[in-house]
Amino acid sequence: MKIYVTDMSGNTHELEATEDWSVMEIIREGGIPILAQCGGSCACATCHVYVDKEWKDKITPPDEEEIAMLDGAFDVTEDSRLACCITFTEELDGLRVSLAAGSV
Amino acid sequence: MSDKHTTDAVIIGAGPTGLFSVFELGLHDVKCHLIDILDKPGGQCAELYPEKPIYDIPAIPSCTGSELTAALMTQIKPFNAAFHFGEMAIEMKKQGEFWQVKTDAGTVIEAKVVVIAAGGGSFTPKRPPIAGIEEYEGKSVFYAVRKRDVFRDKDIVIAGGGDSALDWVLNLEPIAKSVTLLHRRNEFRAAPDSISKMRALVDAKRVSLQIGNFEAINGSGGQISSVAVSDEHKNVKGIPCNALLAFYGLTMKLGPVADFGLGMEGELIPVNTADFETSVPGVFAIGDICTYPGKMKLILSGFHEAALMAKKVFAYVHPERRYKFQYTTSSSDLKGKLHVSK
Numbered sequence: 001m002k003i004y005v006t007d008m009s010g011n012t013h014e015l016e017a018t019e020d021w022s023v024m025e026i027i028r029e030g031g032i033p034i035l036a037q038c039g040g041s042c043a044c045a046t047c048h049v050y051v052d053k054e055w056k057d058k059i060t061p062p063d064e065e066e067i068a069m070l071d072g073a074f075d076v077t078e079d080s081r082l083a084c085c086i087t088f089t090e091e092l093d094g095l096r097v098s099l100a101a102g103s104v
Numbered sequence: 105m106s107d108k109h110t111t112d113a114v115i116i117g118a119g120p121t122g123l124f125s126v127f128e129l130g131l132h133d134v135k136c137h138l139i140d141i142l143d144k145p146g147g148q149c150a151e152l153y154p155e156k157p158i159y160d161i162p163a164i165p166s167c168t169g170s171e172l173t174a175a176l177m178t179q180i181k182p183f184n185a186a187f188h189f190g191e192m193a194i195e196m197k198k199q200g201e202f203w204q205v206k207t208d209a210g211t212v213i214e215a216k217v218v219v220i221a222a223g224g225g226s227f228t229p230k231r232p233p234i235a236g237i238e239e240y241e242g243k244s245v246f247y248a249v250r251k252r253d254v255f256r257d258k259d260i261v262i263a264g265g266g267d268s269a270l271d272w273v274l275n276l277e278p279i280a281k282s283v284t285l286l287h288r289r290n291e292f293r294a295a296p297d298s299i300s301k302m303r304a305l306v307d308a309k310r311v312s313l314q315i316g317n318f319e320a321i322n323g324s325g326g327q328i329s330s331v332a333v334s335d336e337h338k339n340v341k342g343i344p345c346n347a348l349l350a351f352y353g354l355t356m357k358l359g360p361v362a363d364f365g366l367g368m369e370g371e372l373i374p375v376n377t378a379d380f381e382t383s384v385p386g387v388f389a390i391g392d393i394c395t396y397p398g399k400m401k402l403i404l405s406g407f408h409e410a411a412l413m414a415k416k417v418f419a420y421v422h423p424e425r426r427y428k429f430q431y432t433t434s435s436s437d438l439k440g441k442l443h444v445s446k
Binding site: 035037038039041043044045046067068070071072074075077101102 | 153232293352353
């Protein structure tokens, strides 16, 4: 299974995805720099990504804590998510996300 | 005016590792001063996850970041460490027998050893990723209020949705010419009392509330003239102002430690695992900031590293004394230091 991550320079990387890992962990372990300063506890907003529109419906929507934590991110749009809060499942094979400013 | 101190060990960083170092060093009769950029102890435990439970502290099935910090502060109380909060270590140099560490507040601490327990670096305000914002910082764009009077009679935009943003809306409204609160959504995560006070000011038209995204700043020569804000339909409008306060929380930046001459590996300090000394004798690094084969960034690793560091520091601070391994359970000497019954 794969995910595709577009970095701040616009380059897209194909990464091996593992079920039940967070998208932040897949990015970090895949060797793409992502700040994720709090280590994945939804406490810092430095793993902010934009989810490709076509994938939005397949992902569990953000909970209140994640929405509140996005207040500490910049350039937040309706596609904004914290990568530590998206758990990868089989249905997300092929997921596309882009890193946002403040996450690298 | 400089504030000068002399001690045995200066610890940079008052997170869990820095705090537990006070305990381990204290058992070895090493007196400590600690420097931390935050205004409170606890580091990431205090700033990022004070209310979140931690489950992997040995023998403590669950405690929050603030509970862990409070427990460590109690544990190290017998050793009377001196804390320098709200200060950043900016320079480290050898002066004869002593290391001298300077802070951005002008404090100078002379010590026989330096222990760097700086975690992921200094917590500094998040800067909006807007090209050219540097030019305005400290002139008309601010991330903190140092002098309230700077904002008297100003048209201020305050961006953010947490306690800092709301506190300053309430605090500056009486003296400002106008206050606009800018937030990306019409919900706030702050003290309920601050939220209701802010809402009342908005209802009374004493504060303007703008819901939208902060897009750009306009102005020249460091003087802001307006903030560009987009709404949910991507319509951009300008809010005229002559001061902007942006409160998006804090982020960790390594800062001046990078230039301390410690042979950095990226943002980490290599150490040897026998005593956690760096490539520079008398300078130690422990916790998240140090690296060695197999390193894991866990609080418990920092505690272990502190214990081994303290043993070597004892040799620097008390070279005339013979090292003796002791347990707190059995040693009347250690019990005396902890002020518990012998």
